[in-house]
Amino acid sequence: MRTPITLVDNETGDLVEAQLFDEVTTDHFLETENEWRPLVRSAALRVLQEERSGEQIPQHWHWDWTSKTPELGKLGVTFYGVECVGKLQGLMKVETPGADPVVCQCRLAGQRGKPLVYIDYLEAAPWNVKWLMQELGRGARFRGVGTEFVRAAVQHSFYEGFHGRVGLHSLPTSERFYLQGCGMTDGERDLNKEKLLWCEFTPEQAARFLRGRNL
Secondary structure, eight states, rough: OEEEEEEEETTTTOEEEEEEOOOOOHHHHIIIIIIIHHHHHHHHHHHTTTTTTTTSTTTTTOOOOOGGGTTTTTTTTEEEEEEEEEEEEEEEEEOOTTTTTTTTTTOOOOTTTTTTEEEEEEEEOGGGGGHHHTTTTTTOOOOOOHHHHHHHHHHHHHHHHHHTOOOEEEEEGGGHHIIIIOOOOOEEEEEGTTTEEEHHHHHHHHHHHHHHEEE
């Protein structure tokens, strides 16, 4: 299924037509290895060469979407992609309790234990990530990929009957986006997930997010 969406061209400020889709294939995973990963690794190498803090290294530099090929079509697992100007602009993997009933449940007081949609991985193409492109002396191309993915996860949650409840473990560089940009609530840092911050939507927050459009 493909859904028309719009992204923002950072250079011109214009809206650009794009598509959100859930027909992700191995070819999309291979595209990330051939076109995304070299840029992310170049940014990581620059940090190391300048002997800056290791905390400034892109935390997802080692991600390998091709390793997720066996999960294509797996019960409770859905992959989403965004395409624009003929290029893959981002990928997201979400899970429901059919895939992992433990991780796919709420942690916030008041809704603890209720089922949710878990965003396991979300990555925008490196040329769309402002801080990463700054490492390479460039400007980011498009804005809005992450927002559209979160929107898709919330809609997926409503479809599953979870009332918009969504949860995820955020990389440090993405915490501001999820908490301030999307309006999620921060939970505890997970010692079993490299102390990553747990972020979660309540139904009220999810509905408020869908009403807005924070690109």
